[in-house]
Amino acid sequence: MASIPNLPPGTAPxxxxxxxxxxxxxxxxxxxxxxxxxxxxxxxxxxREAELSKQELTRDGGITYWILVDTAQHNALNPTSKSRLPLASCETYRKRALVWRDGKVQEIISHGIGSVFCAPHLRKKGYAGRMLQELGTALKTHQTEDKECLFSILYSDIGKKFYAGFGWEPFNSSHVAIPGTASDRAAGELPAAQPLYAEDLQELCELDESLLRKELESRSEGSRIAVALVPDIQTIRWHHVREDFVAAELHGKPPKVKGAIVGSEKGKRAWCYWTRMWGNENPQETKGNTFHILRFVVEENFEGDVATAKAAMLSMAQKEAQEWGLEHVEAWNPSPDTVAAAQKLYPQAEVVDRDTESITCLQWFPEHSGNIAESIDWVSNEKYGWC
Incomplete structure (x- = not known):
């Protein structure tokens, strides 16, 4: 009689x-x-996690928590207990998104997956993979009462292969970074950049969304499908609440400057939103602390040199990074003019293609063949979409 192979626990029905x-x-x-x-x-x-769950982005079902459990084990070992053993866990964020296909722009919902976790003593048993397999199916119809869901995203810190095995294919994940110390290298040639505060952002986010829609609508017939997360005020505020909480814990106060803008005439401006992330418990050390550009925006009738304008904003970012103890300033998936801007301030700056951390991954739900990353354009794949 043939022996039955031992199946990993993660395959249990x-x-x-x-x-x-x-x-x-x-x-x-x-x-x-x-x-x-x-x-x-x-x-x-x-x-912090409790505070983040109460924001406009996350309340009223904006964030959903998930765990994988063994129903048989719970019933057998804890017949009267309401507590189950979580074998793996994660959370998902409901995000507004835009999809361009067949010549039309459609607003949908997407889900961003965060905090995928399996406790060390439960790893290598297939639990995380089983959870992701179940989650991929669940998200296709999760919260789709009003809008369709065509894709979900996640940001992998364990390379490109694991999540790809469950349908989340890796997309371009690059960045350019400059030191988080103030520099006067290009001061004489840069336009004036003004700081942006929390009260300035809602109007700019609304304009940003309008510009993003126009960019998608202008795609030529026959172009590849394009997707974009909406950089709305709820998303930007979530990043800033996260930033404010950590800053208050480490430095006793939240930062006031939330971005920078060049130009004052509507339709002819360029701006960026940013956030500070601290990984070092010692407020006196900068290592492990990163100043992230959440998003760059350039209005349609901007008349100056875009790279020079971005350099002016990056220069202000460097000053803020230095003040708040951040090691470097980083922009994700930089355009050529963003790279040129970084090199005006730091000539050694170059594009780094990440292969282990913060790998942007996307699962496309409609049926398809081939590599999704080669058949779909992820427009504005910047740090603001991270969760």
Missing amino acids: TLALVHPTEQEKQIQFRLNSVEWRGALSPEAYLH
Whole structure:
């Protein structure tokens, strides 16, 4: 009689993807804080996650928590307990998105997947993979009462292969970085950049969304499908609440400057939003701390040199990075003029193609053949989409 091979626990038919209770959620937060608390203490990390769950982006179902459990184990070992053993966990963020296909722009919802976690003692058993397999199916119809969902995204910190095996294919993941120290190298040739504050951003985000729609609508017939996450105010504020919380913990106050703008006449301006991320618990050290450009925006009738304008904004970013103890300033998937801007301030700057951390990945739900990254354009694939 042929022997039956031992199958990994992650293939068990009794496994199910469910939403955790508050107690189960807190168990996972305490476990995954080792991975994602950065400069925060474990308790501060719990407080930050609670605060982030109350934002306009995340409340009213904007964030959904998921865990993988073994229903048989729960029933057999804990018949009267309401608490289950989470075998793997993650969360998803509902995001507004735009898709251009067949000559039309469609607004849809997308889901960004974050905090994929499996406790060390449960790893290499197939639990994370099973959770992702179940999640990919669930997200196709999750919260689609009003709008269709055509894709989901995630940002891999474990390279390009693992998530690709479950349908999230890696897209271009590059950045350009310059030191987080103020420099006068190009000061004489740069236009004046003015700081942006929280109260300035809503109007600019609305204009930004309008420009993004126009960019997609202008695509020529026969172009590849294009997708873009909407850089709305809810998304930008979420990043800034996260930033403010950590800054208050480390430095006793939140930063006021949230971006920079060049020009004052509507229709002829360029601006950027940014955020600060601290990974070092010592406020006196800069290593592991990054100043991220969330997004660059250039209006249609901007009359100056775009690279020079971006250099002016990056120069202000360097000053802010130095003030707040950040090692370098980074822009994701930079355009040629962003690279040129960085090199005006730091000639050694070059594009770095990431292959292990923050790999942008996308799963396209409609049926397709071939490599999605080669048949779909991810427009404006910048840091603002990260979750």
